[in-house]
Amino acid sequence: MDVDKIESALRADIAAAGDPEALDAVRVRYLGRKGRVTAMLRAISDAPAEDRPRLGAESNRIKILVEELLAARRAELVPQDENAFYAAPIDGTLPATDGSSGRRHVLVQTFNEMRGIFHGMGYRLASGPEVELEYYNFQSLNFPEEHPSRDLQDTFYLTDDILLRTHTSPVQVRYMEEHTPPLKIIAPGRVYRNEAIDQSHAAEFHQIEGLYVDTDVSMADLKGDIALFIQQLFGSKTQIRFKPHFFPFTEPSVDVDMTCFGCAGSGCSICGQTGWIEIMGAGMVHPNVFRAVGYDPDQYTGFAFGIGVDRVAMIRHGIDDIRLFLANDVRFLRQF
Numbered sequence: 111m112d113v114d115k116i117e118s119a120l121r122a123d124i125a126a127a128g129d130p131e132a133l134d135a136v137r138v139r140y141l142g143r144k145g146r147v148t149a150m151l152r153a154i155s156d157a158p159a160e161d162r163p164r165l166g167a168e169s170n171r172i173k174i175l176v177e178e179l180l181a182a183r184r185a186e187l188v189p190q191d192e193n194a195f196y197a198a199p200i201d202g203t204l205p206a207t208d209g210s211s212g213r214r215h216v217l218v219q220t221f222n223e224m225r226g227i228f229h230g231m232g233y234r235l236a237s238g239p240e241v242e243l244e245y246y247n248f249q250s251l252n253f254p255e256e257h258p259s260r261d262l263q264d265t266f267y268l269t270d271d272i273l274l275r276t277h278t279s280p281v282q283v284r285y286m287e288e289h290t291p292p293l294k295i296i297a298p299g300r301v302y303r304n305e306a307i308d309q310s311h312a313a314e315f316h317q318i319e320g321l322y323v324d325t326d327v328s329m330a331d332l333k334g335d336i337a338l339f340i341q342q343l344f345g346s347k348t349q350i351r352f353k354p355h356f357f358p359f360t361e362p363s364v365d366v367d368m369t370c371f372g373c374a375g376s377g378c379s380i381c382g383q384t385g386w387i388e389i390m391g392a393g394m395v396h397p398n399v400f401r402a403v404g405y406d407p408d409q410y411t412g413f414a415f416g417i418g419v420d421r422v423a424m425i426r427h428g429i430d431d432i433r434l435f436l437a438n439d440v441r442f443l444r445q446f
């Protein structure tokens with residue numbers, strides 16, 4: 111095998127290649143499975159042991175040389191290609207590129223819309239930690255020691271007394287500790303519950319809770335603010351109704367229904383033929399919550415409410431699986 115012969119043949123072949131396709135054919139002829147360099151490398155194992163180191167070194171040198179010469183020739187050829195490309199007439203019939211850009215997450219859009227409405231009604235923003243003391247998440251909110259939601263089955267505990275907040279109410283307790291009424295705030299954010307996951311239950315979801323405290327705040331004030339909020343979010347013809355409910359931190363407590371936006375109350379598949387959709391929970395702040403933050407329950411009254419942001423986004427956009435929000439699938443996200 112004559113290394114010099116292969117080298118001069120290679121140089122000639124590469125010089126003769128006039129375009130990238132011809133150059134690629136040269137590459138295959140030398141480095142391909144049946145190529146000349148490949149054959150050289152294969153032949154080494156059949157050679158006498160004393161010749162192998164020399165043959166190995168020569169084959170490798172040739173292999174590297176082939177790659178270098180190919181790369182150099184490719185660099186010579188490509189600019190001509192580029193010139194041809196730019197010299198070609200522009201085809202005005204080609205479709206435009208889609209010009210797509212990023213956008214806000216559908217949950218953030220929903221958050222912002224809801225926050226904007228509350229802002230217009232005089233609510234200030236409050237925020238607090240997602241990793242929270244058990245005290246702020248439960249004790250201060252009048253949850254009895256043996257309340258089922260305190261169970262490990264339902265709440266993610268990080269230590270004995272530190273957990274992932276299960277609602278944004280602790281934000282409001284912290285806020286009341288630091289401020290004197292009158293106060294009117296919303297606490298938006300992510301909350302965590304150790305749920306069995308399905309299309310309507312996620313372990314991470316999103317809430318906006320509201321709180322209004324002053325002298326003489328009544329259930330009528332609660333109903334007025336909720337109606338105003340719901341009508342701005344879902345349309346001015348939307349009606350609401352209260353059903354009795356129970357929360358540890360409010361008394362009395364209510365579940366709030368709104369008339370179905372799909373059928374305006376006559377019954378359809380969205381509302382399960384009832385004409386009503388359950389949209390939020392609310393109530394008058396329990397005196398024990400006021401005591402926990404040092405307010406005199408004889409001096410102040412207040413209402414509070416909570417609404418799920420995921421649920422609002424699902425209702426408004428016809429989304430049937432809550433898990434889609436955090437799946438980070440752009441095919442879903444770019445629809446909104």
Ligand code: 2NM
Pocket residue numbers: 251278279280282283319320321357359360390391392393395396399414415416417
């Ligand atoms: C709800 C329903 C009813 C609520 C209560 C409080 C606090 F801190 F003032 F006690 N914040 N949020 C509340 C009341 C939340 O969510 C369904």
